[in-house]
Amino acid sequence: MKIVIVTGGTRGIGRAISLEFFKEGYKVIAIYQGNERAAQDLKEEFPNIEIEKCDISDEKEVSILVNKIYKRHGKIDCLVNNAGITRDGYFLMMSNEKWNSLLNVNLTGTFNVSRAVLRFMKVKKLGGKIINISSTSGVAGQIGQTNYAASKGAIISLTKSLAKEFASDKINVNCVSPGFIETDMTASLKNKEMISETLIPLQRFGQVEEVAYLVTFLASEKANYITGKNFVIDGGMIND
Ligand code: NAI
Numbered sequence: 001m002k003i004v005i006v007t008g009g010t011r012g013i014g015r016a017i018s019l020e021f022f023k024e025g026y027k028v029i030a031i032y033q034g035n036e037r038a039a040q041d042l043k044e045e046f047p048n049i050e051i052e053k054c055d056i057s058d059e060k061e062v063s064i065l066v067n068k069i070y071k072r073h074g075k076i077d078c079l080v081n082n083a084g085i086t087r088d089g090y091f092l093m094m095s096n097e098k099w100n101s102l103l104n105v106n107l108t109g110t111f112n113v114s115r116a117v118l119r120f121m122k123v124k125k126l127g128g129k130i131i132n133i134s135s136t137s138g139v140a141g142q143i144g145q146t147n148y149a150a151s152k153g154a155i156i157s158l159t160k161s162l163a164k165e166f167a168s169d170k171i172n173v174n175c176v177s178p179g180f181i182e183t184d185m186t187a188s189l190k191n192k193e194m195i196s197e198t199l200i201p202l203q204r205f206g207q208v209e210e211v212a213y214l215v216t217f218l219a220s221e222k223a224n225y226i227t228g229k230n231f232v233i234d235g236g237m238i239n240d
Pocket of ligand 1 (some may be wrong): 008009010011012013014031032033034035054055056081082084085096105109115132133136177178179181182183185186203209
């Protein structure tokens with residue numbers, strides 16, 4: 001059975017990714033931090049999905065958890081770095097706290113989990129797949145999101161560099177950059193209809209499952225010749 005770790009795997013896009021892997025027969029380990037309710041709901045509905053609480057920005061916590069997962073399952077086939085936060089604000093009002101706390105989760109968190117997992121993937125010599133979740137903000141930029149866009153842009157560069165560094169280990173590393181997707185993150189947007197009509201050629205927000213299909217494809221053997229690439233999934237919104 002293939003083993004996949006999905007960070008932020010208990011709600012939103014991450015939950016859909018966890019469920020899609022589960023349907024495909026993977027052993028899924030979903031990592032979350034804050035929302036106990038979402039974690040509990042997933043546990044009750046899908047008792048065979050393993051749920052683990054861990055702050056990905058804390059290197060020690062990550063190392064202990066990934067060691068535990070490796071010991072329990074003997075290998076890690078796939079990692080999806082999906083956990084991410086927003087701390088929006090205009091640039092001249094951007095506090096150091098907002099900047100640093102976001103970078104610590106989105107970028108350093110991705111670094112922490114990737115390094116912990118890659119150590120085991122390399123030693124095991126079975127190859128592997130890593131899929132990082134970026135954003136159209138990381139490709140095209142966004143007003144009020146300089147911290148978020150910087151973190152997501154860096155994730156794309158991290159992906160490209162990891163892909164080159166681990167290609168000889170048959171570990172493929174790719175990136176998925178969603179545009180507007182129906183989740184808690186976008187639920188508070190007041191001008192959804194206007195955004196759909198004016199910015200998105202397909203005239204609607206994406207569904208979480210649509211992102212999950214792309215992620216599970218990239219994790220599959222059908223995608224063995226794809227590495228170091230960023231895939232934008234945004235209803236045709238940006239020119240990438
Ligand atoms: P969400 O807010 O619904 O879920 C985020 C998940 O990340 C939660 O499970 C949370 O527990 C986890 N998380 C947050 N901080 C963490 C930490 N320090 N340690 C461990 N886990 C942590 O988010 P959503 O909307 O599902 O987004 C998922 C990913 O997709 C994020 O990386 C986001 O930036 C990206 N994205 C989302 C878009 C959208 O329209 N919702 C658009 C583009 C990208």
